[in-house]
Every structure is written in structure tokens, then in C-alpha cells.
Amino acid sequence: MSSFDTHPTNSSSVQDGRQNRSQPPDGSAQPVIRVRNLRKWYGSKQVLKGIDLEAYPGQIIGYIGPNGAGKSTTQKLLLGLEQGYDGYIEVLGQDISYGGYEYKSRIGYVPETAEIYDMLTAREYLAFSGQLYGLPREAAERKGERLLALFGLEEMVDRRIDSFSKGMRQKVMLSAAVLHDPDVIFLDEPLSGLDAGSVAVVKEILTRLAARGKAIFYSSHIMDVVEKISSRIVLLHDGQVAADGSFAELQARSEEGSLERIFNRMTGFDEQEAIAEQFCSTIAMTPEQLAAEASEETKRP
Numbered sequence: 084m085s086s087f088d089t090h091p092t093n094s095s096s097v098q099d100g101r102q103n104r105s106q107p108p109d110g111s112a113q114p115v116i117r118v119r120n121l122r123k124w125y126g127s128k129q130v131l132k133g134i135d136l137e138a139y140p141g142q143i144i145g146y147i148g149p150n151g152a153g154k155s156t157t158q159k160l161l162l163g164l165e166q167g168y169d170g171y172i173e174v175l176g177q178d179i180s181y182g183g184y185e186y187k188s189r190i191g192y193v194p195e196t197a198e199i200y201d202m203l204t205a206r207e208y209l210a211f212s213g214q215l216y217g218l219p220r221e222a223a224e225r226k227g228e229r230l231l232a233l234f235g236l237e238e239m240v241d242r243r244i245d246s247f248s249k250g251m252r253q254k255v256m257l258s259a260a261v262l263h264d265p266d267v268i269f270l271d272e273p274l275s276g277l278d279a280g281s282v283a284v285v286k287e288i289l290t291r292l293a294a295r296g297k298a299i300f301y302s303s304h305i306m307d308v309v310e311k312i313s314s315r316i317v318l319l320h321d322g323q324v325a326a327d328g329s330f331a332e333l334q335a336r337s338e339e340g341s342l343e344r345i346f347n348r349m350t351g352f353d354e355q356e357a358i359a360e361q362f363c364s365t366i367a368m369t370p371e372q373l374a375a376e377a378s379e380e381t382k383r384p
């Protein structure tokens with residue numbers, strides 16, 4: 084039985100959640116995200132080279148890839164934050180090229196780098212972002228206060244965000260992204276700066292939100308978390324989808340153990356030892372050695 088058939092309120096833990104959600108959705112489920120042949124250029128550089136994607140309610144999609152592969156660009160295009168693309172993007176049944184707003188109120192987003200209004204207190208910020216998504220101010224404040232308290236920040240609610248640590252800010256961003264109970268949640272490195280206990284809490288929250296039918300689009304470089312929580316993993320390499328399937332399917336295809344090893348093999352990365360050695364040797368080079376090397380280079384034809 085797949086999670087698309089049932090949305091249990093008493094969901095399984097992170098450890099066994101993956102197996103429960105690795106099945107494809109049943110025929111009746113409508114995709115909440117549909118992307119066809121998505122292409123994007125920045126100037127003359129083509130960043131996305133024809134992405135096809137579908138996401139269904141209840142899925143956590145681990146969207147992974149090397150630095151610069153195009154993960155954030157894809158998320159920003161789906162969110163309507165980045166303009167100018169070729170291909171087709173549909174979110175919650177709406178072709179986003181028509182520029183409507185309705186679907187945006189059903190989306191939550193934690194960006195990779197938070198642009199947060201840090202002169203506001205946490206309470207003010209959550210009330211403000213809740214209102215942007217259509218919640219009444221009092222409801223947004225009340226819900227925000229409760230979410231922050233659950234993250235252990237009850238003492239900080241009325242402090243200005245510019246006095247928060249990195250992890251505390253991340254908890255505010257996470258709370259702001261889900262305050263309006265969105266149907267689709269985009270997360271770009273959501274665990275950045277969080278301590279081990281908070282990571283465990285967020286993993287459980289994501290598993291439970293998916294069990295309640297939310298679609299979660301999860302970009303991260305922390306492979307063991309992606310491996311554990313994702314019902315489906317999409318590997319982007321050089322602007323193209325290099326693999327798309329459950330962790331078990333990827334494993335069967337690549338005969339590698341962990342997602343980290345699968346990732347390294349599929350992206351052709353096996354040079355970590357050589358690079359690390361060269362890096363350390365470069366650090367140890369003296370000014371004289373660097374000058375000698377530069378003079379050798381100028382002599383070469």
C-alpha cells in the first residue's frame with residue numbers, strides 16, 4: 084500500500100517512512116507539479132537542458148546534484164521567483180506562465196540563503212509572512228508563537244532577528260514557510276545551521292507533513308538525510324535529470340551502497356583523495372616555490 088492511498092495521522096518514523104512512500108502514486112492522484120522540457124539560459128550559458136518532472140501529494144522528492152547543477156534555479160522557476168524559461172511548468176494545476184497568484188498562497192519556501200527582515204522580532208516576522216499568505220494577523224502570530232516554542236525559541240519570540248544565531252534564523256524561516264499550511268513545500272538546504280536534535284525534529288516533521296498529503300521538494304547536499312526521508316530522488320547533473328527513482332531503485336541500478344556513493348559515481352566524482360592532497364600541498368607552498376612555479380610557466384611555449 085502506498086502513502087498515496089492512505090494519509091495516516093499516526094505516521095511512521097523517519098527510519099521506516101522511506102519504504103512506506105517509495106511506491107508510485109495510484110492512478111487517481113493528480114500531480115501537484117508538472118515540468119516538461121524545462122530549459123533556462125543565463126546569458127549564453129544554458130543552465131537547465133530539458134528537465135521533465137512530476138511530483139504528487141505525499142511525496143518527498145530529494146532533488147540533488149553537484150554545485151551549480153541547477154537545483155536552486157529549478158526551484159526558483161517553479162516558485163515564479165525567476166522569469167524567462169522555455170518549456171512548461173504547472174504548479175497545483177496552473178500553468179505558471181499565465182502569472183496568476185492563487186497557487187502561490189498554497190506554496191511554502193525555505194530559500195538557501197535567507198533574506199529575512201532582521202529588524203523585526205520573530206513574532207512580527209511570522210505575523211507579517213502569515214498575512215502575506217492570507218492568514219489573519221492574530222492567527223499568524225499565535226501559530227507562529229507556537230511553532231517557535233516547539234523549536235525551543237519561546238524566549239526569543241519578542242527579540243529582533245538580528246540577534247539570532249544562524250540555526251535560530253533557520254527555525255524562523257522554516258516556521259514562516261509552513262505557517263499557512265501549504266500543499267507544496269520547497270526546501271533548499273533546510274537543515275543549514277541546525278543542531279543534531281533540531282535536524283531530527285525537522286526530519287520527523289517533513290515525514291509527517293508528507294503523510295498528511297503535502298508534496299515536498301527537498302534540495303540538499305546532506306546525502307544521508309536525503310536517502311532516509313525521500314520517497315523519490317531526482318539527481319540533476321549538468322542541467323539534466325541523470326536519475327529519477329526511489330533510493331532502492333537507484334541502488335539496484337548502480338550497485339552502489341549509500342546515496343553518497345551513487346551520487347559520486349553518477350556525477351563521475353572519484354577524485355576526492357587527489358584533490359585533497361593537492362589542496363594541502365598548495366597550502367604548504369612557500370612564496371619562493373610559488374614564484375619559481377610562475378617563472379616556469381612563463382617559460383613554457
Ligand SMILES: Nc1ncnc2c1ncn2[C@@H]1O[C@H](COP(=O)(O)OP(=O)(O)OP(=O)(O)O)[C@@H](O)[C@H]1O
Pocket residue numbers: 125130148149150151152153154155156157195
Ligand atoms: N542570476 C544568475 N545569473 C547568472 N548565472 C546564474 C544565476 N543564478 C544561477 N546562475 C548559474 O546557474 C548555474 C546553476 O546555479 P544553481 O544555483 O541553480 O545551482 P545549484 O544546483 O543550486 O548549486 P548549489 O548546489 O551550489 O546551490 C550555475 O552555473 C550558476 O552560476
